[in-house]
Amino acid sequence: MRVLVAGGAGYIGSVVTAALLADGHEVTVLDDLSTGHADAVPSGATFVQASLHDSAPVLADVRPEAVLHFAAKSLVGESQVKPEIYWDTNVAGSLALLEAMRAAGCRRIVFSSTAATYGEPAQVPIREDAPTRPTNTYGASKLAVDAMLTSYATAYDFAAVSLRYFNVAGAAHGLGERHTTETHLIPIALQVAAGTREAITVYGEDYPTPDGTCIRDYIHVSDLADAHLLALTAPAPGEHRVYNLGNGTGFSVQEVVDAVREVTGHSVPVVVGQRRAGDPAQLVASSERIRSDLGWEPRHTDLAGIVRDAWETAQKRA
Numbered sequence: 001m002r003v004l005v006a007g008g009a010g011y012i013g014s015v016v017t018a019a020l021l022a023d024g025h026e027v028t029v030l031d032d033l034s035t036g037h038a039d040a041v042p043s044g045a046t047f048v049q050a051s052l053h054d055s056a057p058v059l060a061d062v063r064p065e066a067v068l069h070f071a072a073k074s075l076v077g078e079s080q081v082k083p084e085i086y087w088d089t090n091v092a093g094s095l096a097l098l099e100a101m102r103a104a105g106c107r108r109i110v111f112s113s114t115a116a117t118y119g120e121p122a123q124v125p126i127r128e129d130a131p132t133r134p135t136n137t138y139g140a141s142k143l144a145v146d147a148m149l150t151s152y153a154t155a156y157d158f159a160a161v162s163l164r165y166f167n168v169a170g171a172a173h174g175l176g177e178r179h180t181t182e183t184h185l186i187p188i189a190l191q192v193a194a195g196t197r198e199a200i201t202v203y204g205e206d207y208p209t210p211d212g213t214c215i216r217d218y219i220h221v222s223d224l225a226d227a228h229l230l231a232l233t234a235p236a237p238g239e240h241r242v243y244n245l246g247n248g249t250g251f252s253v254q255e256v257v258d259a260v261r262e263v264t265g266h267s268v269p270v271v272v273g274q275r276r277a278g279d280p281a282q283l284v285a286s287s288e289r290i291r292s293d294l295g296w297e298p299r300h301t302d303l304a305g306i307v308r309d310a311w312e313t314a315q316k317r318a
Helices: 011-022 055-061 077-081 084-102 137-156 185-194 220-233 254-264 287-296 304-318
Strands: 002-006 026-031 046-049 066-069 108-114 159-165 165-168 200-203 217-218 241-245 250-251 269-274
Touching: 002 011, 002 055, 011 026, 011 066, 011 220, 026 055, 055 077, 055 084, 055 287, 066 084, 066 220, 077 084, 077 137, 077 200, 084 108, 108 137, 108 165, 108 220, 137 159, 137 220, 137 241, 159 220, 165 185, 165 220, 165 304, 185 200, 200 254, 217 220, 250 254, 254 304, 269 287
Parallel strands: 002 026, 002 066, 026 046, 066 108, 108 159, 159 241, 165 217, 200 269
Antiparallel strands: 217 250
16 A cells, blocks of 8 residues: 655654555655654655645655654643644644645545543543543644544545554664653653663652552553554545554553663662642553454553663664
8 A cells, every 4th residue: 555654754653654664565754854853764665854734745746545644743831832833733734634635535544643632531541432621732733633534534535543642652663762852751761771861750759549650551652553554444434433542551650660770770860849730640541442443452561561672772772
């Protein structure tokens, strides 16, 4: 299948691109490199540097049979102080991409959505029918694109899937996380272990959890890639499916720090800070829908294994 991967020079997009190539697909990566890296585009993929807003000529030339859409701004804090960037890139950019697809005769898309669309959940684990009440502009912008896909499926027979990720971690195909502004727990803890950061801040240790720190669901990026390949051909024209992606098992911040210490053999100094506003005690996914519909099963559920993959890839890159 001819596939265009928007945002394929980023962490998740590059891993999924590598998985598509390994599965025999013909892949073109579109990325403006605002947060991605040209050297992360796997060998074998065609790379075009362009933004979502300028995607029409690329799709007209490539004529893809399907699009995987990862391109987005994704810093929660930034989205609150610079919302115009998020509405322009995540929403207006996605609209430009959908219109480019329509003009090119491509109607199949898998969209990188997020658990941030749910906001603070009333129940855990979180199911796809939970209320969507995002608490930040990033989550709201992703939810807007989900709604856009429903409209395009209804009006123009798009076959669409939104995959709502929880915390993606680990590495695959020699590709791992590499962000200019790092906000994710595991890579920050690994930076501390590597000596490039002094300490990690744990925001609150008095939550109603077994060790007092927040619990989050971590999914290995390789399992995420498997889900994308399954979702690619799943929906029928006129159908928009929504799936959560997570392990279904939560790990606390303290458990992550302990796993990093175990894997790296380095001490990881911790500074305890105040709770952050809006941080729920637990965020864990129910992925029963995608398991039932598509037969997806996460294969990398061991926290130490997830951390080890990330650490080894980071060490090789260093």
